[in-house]
Amino acid sequence: MNMDNIGYGVEAVLKPNSIAIVGVSGSASKKEVVGGTAILKNLLRFGYTGKIYPINPKYEEIMGCKCFKSIKDVPEIIDLVVIAVGSDGVPALMQECGDAGVKAVNIISSGFAEVGTPKGKELQEKILSIAHTYGMRIVGPNNLGSINLLEKVAASTSAGLYCDKLIAGSIGWVSQSGALTSSLYGRVMDAGIGLAYVVTLGNESDLDMADFIWYMLDDERVKVIAVYIERIKDTEKFKKVALKAMQVGKPIIAMKTGSSERGAAAAMAHTGSLVGSDSLYSAFFKQNGIIRVEGIDELFETAELFSQWSKYGSVENLAVVTTSGGAGGIFADLCEPAGLNMPPLSKDIKDRIMKEIPEYGSAQNPIDMTAQILQMPDALLEVGKILDETSEVDGVLFAISALPPASAVQFAKNIVEYCAHSKKPVVVCWYAGSMNGEAIDIICQKGIPCYVDFEATVIALKRRSQFLKYKKAFADKEDAPVFEQVEVAKSGAFSESESKSFLRKYGVPTTREILANGWNETLNAANEIGYPVVIKIDSADILHKTEADVVRINIKNDAELKIAFEQITQNAKTNKPDAKINGVLVQEMIGGGVEAFIGATYDAQFGPNIVYGLGGIYVEVFKDVVQSMAPVSYTEAMDMIEQTKSAKILKGARGKTYDVQSLAKLLVSVSEVVARLGSQMSELDLNPVIVTKDGVKVVDALLITK
């Protein structure tokens, strides 16, 4: 084991046998304490069973714990030291910890790289260097600490702990925002959702998000991992973690801020780190099987469904059982756009259900038991039994309106009883205020996912089916080819003919074309290719050919060719007298078809990536494009095409069909070229690519290298 191993040292942070705290004061009698004193108080009040060593030369004991003058006075090797002193004092303490063989430190103190000053950065480098010397791990600095709810290690200053609860469960949680984590912690506990770990990361000077996720993937008590991300420090490391998560089948659910420019700026001000482009993050998450959610509450609402339903397969056909037609209508409205199927039930099933529910109910799906169901307490069990037996549905959602409290409790008990015998997964949406809190608690305590919002219920179901699709795609995935970087002939812009020659080496289909020198060669080339032809001036110095008026299309004969040749030759001279001209590029003219656009860039954080969209107006007006990391597999390429709204055009709107398979193959080839080029590429544009019913051809291309 060494420090390059992902997750190394996390055990000492999350499951320490002993904890020393530096920066703990005698102010323990105050109700609201901060820093190291808060850590000590929280460890004690939540029942930490390991050894605690407060370090303070001024006191004999604090809160009943014997104090030690310094780290070196502690009579054993300490797993975790929490440091909460002024930043200037941290390096000396780190040295002391190193000398004493401490395994990890969690640095609460701020005043390091996050403040953006040279002094702050220097201090952070200093402590990191000390840690490296001793093979000791750091969480933070500028951190709140972490909580292990399974073993009751509340080594955190988080204000969230004022909720006074540690509900143990199977969700691991890693976050780049301390304040949001504190806020969310209380809400999650209020909702009765159990957690395994809560980790905030501070400046991530050493141990980072990937390390903690990795560790949790190895802990069989963790079923799902929820993360709050402002930026990913090391995308390659994160990819490894995501791959392992897919291999062990544990979902990672991510909330990422910075989708707006202002949001990105706010996150930047906050973290002092570079925030990558948001659309690249989306592509990165998707290609690595990570579920991206859009709201902070959604993170846990989704995680709860994942954790409680981890033993079930996918739910393709959902039965919705309600106590009110209104709620049924709302669920129907929400399920449809979310892609959740609520199949109409067969006559046989409907007849059986109608026998169990009030006369004025409905056995459509949604099944409306009506509020009168209160007078028929066993009907829920009977309806549930019918749904459990039929193959027409494979999951059940109970949508319950507010009920008188005692009836609600009976109803909740019926749901729990039903779930104890049901083979199919059950989710509850209990749409009521705190007056039905007792009933809701009964359901939550039995590990049945229970939401108060319609929207939250549907979003969680939607995210789960999304993850199961990712999982299937992962299982079917071809191994991605590994590319070495290629040598490119030159740096800077390539002419069209140079760009296409390079691309053809990697199987990219382009227009047939001949680079001609002078009139005679041009004439011969046109006749060899066959009219109609297109001619263009080929020069790396004239990249905007239309603006320079050096393109003529649909040339039908020698006479037209002559005129066109004279014009574009003259225009090139007038437009850019000092341009280096390679010659006249004579191309076949492609008629019909639909225009597509394929572009590529190299991102400093995420590396090579490609952008696809149908060309012209679709890209310009509707911004109907999709981005992916390169390379992409054929399946991923097909999925990119499918994701655009304009996919309908390729599928045959207006009676035409197009060769989508060849387009997907082209995306694969381009993505492989781009992966080969790696950081040598600055930009690649294929625009237009013409898609016909018989294939695809790149009509114009521009490569710019670094």
Next chain:
Amino acid sequence: MNMDNIGYGVEAVLKPNSIAIVGVSGSASKKEVVGGTAILKNLLRFGYTGKIYPINPKYEEIMGCKCFKSIKDVPEIIDLVVIAVGSDGVPALMQECGDAGVKAVNIISSGFAEVGTPKGKELQEKILSIAHTYGMRIVGPNNLGSINLLEKVAASTSAGLYCDKLIAGSIGWVSQSGALTSSLYGRVMDAGIGLAYVVTLGNESDLDMADFIWYMLDDERVKVIAVYIERIKDTEKFKKVALKAMQVGKPIIAMKTGSSERGAAAAMAHTGSLVGSDSLYSAFFKQNGIIRVEGIDELFETAELFSQWSKYGSVENLAVVTTSGGAGGIFADLCEPAGLNMPPLSKDIKDRIMKEIPEYGSAQNPIDMTAQILQMPDALLEVGKILDETSEVDGVLFAISALPPASAVQFAKNIVEYCAHSKKPVVVCWYAGSMNGEAIDIICQKGIPCYVDFEATVIALKRRSQFLKYKKAFADKEDAPVFEQVEVAKSGAFSESESKSFLRKYGVPTTREILANGWNETLNAANEIGYPVVIKIDSADILHKTEADVVRINIKNDAELKIAFEQITQNAKTNKPDAKINGVLVQEMIGGGVEAFIGATYDAQFGPNIVYGLGGIYVEVFKDVVQSMAPVSYTEAMDMIEQTKSAKILKGARGKTYDVQSLAKLLVSVSEVVARLGSQMSELDLNPVIVTKDGVKVVDALLITK
């Protein structure tokens, strides 16, 4: 006053001086009672101060109230009788009420039209007829009753009242779903949101949603009205109410189900009423200044902001003040797509703010005071003061993360103190669980809108600015012209030439064209119009001209014309031998431009309406269309065009600009034609309409009348 007057009789329902209850039993000792017994219990426990008359011959008194043997035994004219007996007994009781001069009855009993049987419908007609005879109003049947929180009249069986709270406020609430209302009631009270009235409507046999809204518009204590709609029974009546709402400046906020087909079906099963097309509802709401929300919680979150901010103008520039960079980033992400402006602050303001907040904070907008603000309790007041003085922002959002409870209370008091002196509206998002409940209550109790969710905060702000836009549009609105129905020459399909002749009468610009009979007339017409021309077979029996191959375009000379003439004449004969042919329609050929589509239908519920979109692929693939009730004003027509994504194309993507003004005028003209036609129209399609830089022309048209 008579029963045709909107709102007549509502006073007796919502503010009764006396209430009699029929169907009340002696089971009052039970904790959970239903029907009339629940009404009596709720009236008593929530402190109703009027007279209560339980009607039950078997008891001397129930819950301390003296019982009467029958309605006629009550020694005064009763304002409201609540009826909660089996449906068969209701007509006789109604008769008795009528004889006794009762003003209104609220019928809890079910078993009427909602069950869909002939007997149920008959019973409902019977009670309605009795009510009409006596000039007595009905709420329901199949209803929960209503609550007046201002005067503590809890005449409702709603399970929501088990929350044990009546928080009086300025939101009026009218709902077509009893169960959802019960659920939401408890949640709204939990959130500390005050209400003026809660009305559920049941079957709306007599008094309907419009009546209750009308009444509330006249009550100055009501500032905003929230409605839950499954269907609007009488759109004309609702329009009158919406118009009055705009005149008195009170927003109506609506949640409407049935956006999906399944949702519509579920709502139908529930109410037994026809559900109109959802997109027509959206158009209806918008054109009548009603704010449509998309979620049931949103209804009250939005209403709360409206009610508390009713004295303030629009907020164009929002300052966001946070205790965490993470929260700031989330708000920035949410505000941008919601169209809420968070302007960067000037250097002067930033410098002043930086002096008040911790060193590591940020004075960008969002302003990050950081969690250290806890140690600087007055900083919030100072920052607030700077924001109150500057003209750079006109509203402030405080986004607070979880804090230790005692500090949270101090923080809340500071916010309250700030608001007491601030000239600008303040909204708070306190993102924490119940551990900060006390602090949140302090804010709510002072009438400062306070949310726990980021999303809810932003949506409420967005809806408010939407309403202020509607209000402005209303103030600027031209009077809509009033049309009489026109006589149309025939019923059924019109040929293209007939359709266009009709449209031209109302100022609709079409292609220049001549209807020619035989070859000689066709030749003369082509030469009169001038080549290139288009020719088409004109027949009301051949509506799909392309499919029948009876159109030839871009005819350049006499010779081409002859061939085209022969072909289409022959094709018409082959394709439809018995078609009545009016002749050959010779048209000018319109080159260039962009294709638009304008359609119209007559809806049984909403009346005439028009649909607009850019033609061809935009309508087919992107479904980029917008629908409005006819007629529309020029401003509304411009707004319709603006609402489509393809508006960008008309504004000059690719360097071309188009005559959008003429397109808007065409929409106005078409909408006026459609309004004139009224129910005589079955369908009208103008497809394509060509928009060029110089104007618009209808190239093809099809009118079908009834």
